[in-house]
Amino acid sequence: MTTQAPPLLRVNRVSKWFGEIVGCRNVSFDLHPGEILGVVGESGSGKTTLLRCLSGKLEPTSGGAEFLSKRHGPVDIFQLGEQDRRRLQREEWGFVHQNPRDGLRMRVSGGANVAEPLMSLGGRHYGQMRRATTDWLERVELDISRVDHKPRNFSGGMQQRIQIARNLIHQPRLVFMDEPTGGLDVSVQARLLDLLRELVRDLQLSAIIVTHDMGVARLMADRLLVMKNGDVVETGLTDQVLDDAQHPYTQLLVSSVLQL
Amino acid sequence: MTKKLERPMIKVEGLTKRFTLHQHGGARIGVFGGLDLEVKKGECVVLAGASGMGKSTLIRCVYGNYLTSGGSVKILHDGAEVDLAGATPQTILDIRRRTMGYVSQFLRVIPRVSTLQLVMEPLLENGVSAEEAEARARAMLASLKLPEAHWSLPPATFSGGEQQRVNIARSFVREYPILLLDEPTASLDAANRGIVVDLIKAALAKGSAMIGIFHDESVREAAATRFFEIESYKTAA
Ligand SMILES: Nc1ncnc2c1ncn2[C@@H]1O[C@H](COP(=O)(O)OP(=O)(O)OP(=O)(O)O)[C@@H](O)[C@H]1O
Ligand SMILES: Nc1ncnc2c1ncn2[C@@H]1O[C@H](COP(=O)(O)OP(=O)(O)OP(=O)(O)O)[C@@H](O)[C@H]1O
Ligand SMILES: [Mg+2]
Ligand SMILES: [Mg+2]
Numbered sequence: 001m002t003t004q005a006p007p008l009l010r011v012n013r014v015s016k017w018f019g020e021i022v023g024c025r026n027v028s029f030d031l032h033p034g035e036i037l038g039v040v041g042e043s044g045s046g047k048t049t050l051l052r053c054l055s056g057k058l059e060p061t062s063g064g065a066e067f068l069s070k071r072h073g074p075v076d077i078f079q080l081g082e083q084d085r086r087r088l089q090r091e092e093w094g095f096v097h098q099n100p101r102d103g104l105r106m107r108v109s110g111g112a113n114v115a116e117p118l119m120s121l122g123g124r125h126y127g128q129m130r131r132a133t134t135d136w137l138e139r140v141e142l143d144i145s146r147v148d149h150k151p152r153n154f155s156g157g158m159q160q161r162i163q164i165a166r167n168l169i170h171q172p173r174l175v176f177m178d179e180p181t182g183g184l185d186v187s188v189q190a191r192l193l194d195l196l197r198e199l200v201r202d203l204q205l206s207a208i209i210v211t212h213d214m215g216v217a218r219l220m221a222d223r224l225l226v227m228k229n230g231d232v233v234e235t236g237l238t239d240q241v242l243d244d245a246q247h248p249y250t251q252l253l254v255s256s257v258l259q260l
Numbered sequence: 261m262t263k264k265l266e267r268p269m270i271k272v273e274g275l276t277k278r279f280t281l282h283q284h285g286g287a288r289i290g291v292f293g294g295l296d297l298e299v300k301k302g303e304c305v306v307l308a309g310a311s312g313m314g315k316s317t318l319i320r321c322v323y324g325n326y327l328t329s330g331g332s333v334k335i336l337h338d339g340a341e342v343d344l345a346g347a348t349p350q351t352i353l354d355i356r357r358r359t360m361g362y363v364s365q366f367l368r369v370i371p372r373v374s375t376l377q378l379v380m381e382p383l384l385e386n387g388v389s390a391e392e393a394e395a396r397a398r399a400m401l402a403s404l405k406l407p408e409a410h411w412s413l414p415p416a417t418f419s420g421g422e423q424q425r426v427n428i429a430r431s432f433v434r435e436y437p438i439l440l441l442d443e444p445t446a447s448l449d450a451a452n453r454g455i456v457v458d459l460i461k462a463a464l465a466k467g468s469a470m471i472g473i474f475h476d477e478s479v480r481e482a483a484a485t486r487f488f489e490i491e492s493y494k495t496a497a
Contacts, residue, residue, distance in 0.1 A: 032350055035350070190372075191372065194372040194373070222349065222353060223349045236327075236349065237324065237325075237349045237352055237353070239325050240324065240325055240326065240327060243320070243325055243326065244279075244320075244325065244326040244327055246280075246327065247282075248282035248283075251281070251282050251283055252282075252283060255283055
């Protein structure tokens with residue numbers, strides 16, 4: 001058998017309750033370097049809750065998640081102090097929100113939004129940062145001449161591309177994405193997905209991508225986790241889960257999609 | 261030279277597959293049971309059997325696209341037998357990247373990627389240099405007589421037969437030790453079918469092991485080193 005690098009993230013029985021309401025329950029999985037995990041399931045099934053827990057934005061009720069950090073080595077995300085956790089988020093992770101407004105600073109220019117993560121990591125060389133910024137604007141196919149415009153002057157798809165550049169410029173090892181193409185119309189969505197697919201492959205990123213769209217899951221994910229009422233009801237290779245679903249809920253989910 | 265006993269590339273033992281349709285009151289469809297099949301290097305085993313008999317299902321089980329309901333599917337990968345039933349998704353993906361290719365009837369089009377890039381991709385993923393990958397991809401597309409004007413375009417707008425040829429190019433360019441072919445010639449004309457038969461024969465001569473399904477009688481006869489009748493393994497639910 002082939003030798004495999006150790007997992008980048010080991011999730012062990014993570015649960016989150018909001019009082020009586022279940023967010024997610026006993027979720028466990030490993031994520032390997034370079035792997036894209038898709039999380040699918042109906043509205044309210046706990047996808048966002050899980051993502052927020054794993055990305056250190058929300059304290060889980062119980063469970064652990066060990067991340068193989070460059071700086072610290074293996075660390076439990078939930079045991080880290082506030083300061084270390086924030087540094088981990090800044091240095092080694094990215095988080096792409098469904099709504100670009102939640103991931104961008106609306107008062108500063110598109111270019112500044114992209115450059116900011118470098119500055120907050122202590123970048124001092126102005127020329128280098130400027131170059132990295134224009135390079136990333138090009139990679140996400142934004143018109144460089146508009147680098148000084150504010151995010152609100154860009155379309156939804158362009159805002160999303162700024163958000164993606166902002167989250168990849170510091171070369172994170174793990175990126176969390178919550179419905180990254182959710183609010184966009186179909187043609188814009190297709191271009192953005194292609195772009196993400198290319199970037200993820202070129203940069204050898206690991207990613208956890210939440211989506212309710214089976215087409216997005218098929219295109220992006222190596223492996224799927226299917227959630228219902230906070231539980232993971234099925235996992236497996238993406239094409240196996242979609243083509244030979246085992247759980248009644250997954251079969252329902254797959255059959256309600258016309259073309260995959 | 262002493263000849264070692266040759267291990268099969270694919271070893272299917274006691275394979276059973278059934279589907280449970282939860283949307284239809286839990287109805288169970290038994291496809292086959294207790295199925296045994298071995299495929300060695302240089303062999304092209306052609307699956308025979310009427311429509312709905314389970315030919316595609318068998319190929320998909322071997323590819324890890326369908327789960328098995330019983331028995332085992334062992335693939336010789338890096339010199340070791342790996343049972344897909346117990347393999348991790350990472351291992352199955354690794355087997356697909358390096359050992360086992362699959363050509364289906366339809367190309368899953370990735371919207372913006374050019375044809376040439378699509379054909380280069382399996383080579384790049386396996387560490388072939390960009391230069392060599394491009395040369396091999398060009399040679400493959402040329403041998404399949406896809407007009408050069410098409411190479412820089414994504415195949416989304418191509419005709420059925422053109423898309424199919426891109427699909428074939430993608431899988432044959434890599435020279436996988438194992439190739440699974442599910443009606444790869446379905447939408448091709450006679451001349452193009454002949455080209456695909458030549459590709460199959462060349463791959464077999466290089467030691468590829470294949471399982472194939474071909475509707476076309478002449479392709480079937482030309483490609484097969486052996487036929488495999490699925491019907492005798494037919495089961496009820
Ligand atoms: N802060 C909160 N306080 C109380 N309940 C919450 C909170 N956040 C989420 N929930 C509840 O937890 C459950 C899971 O919500 P979550 O946002 O994770 O769903 P989701 O799968 O992301 O759904 P969608 O596809 O609609 O975004 C829901 O019942 C939701 O109402
Ligand atoms: N994903 C699936 N879910 C449920 N049933 C399936 C699935 N895939 C195949 N089947 C069933 O398994 C049986 C065998 O189908 P399969 O596609 O393997 O036949 P085939 O021999 O390839 O036929 P054809 O020559 O028409 O392509 C059929 O009854 C089919 O409906
Ligand atoms: Mg959500
Ligand atoms: Mg078939």
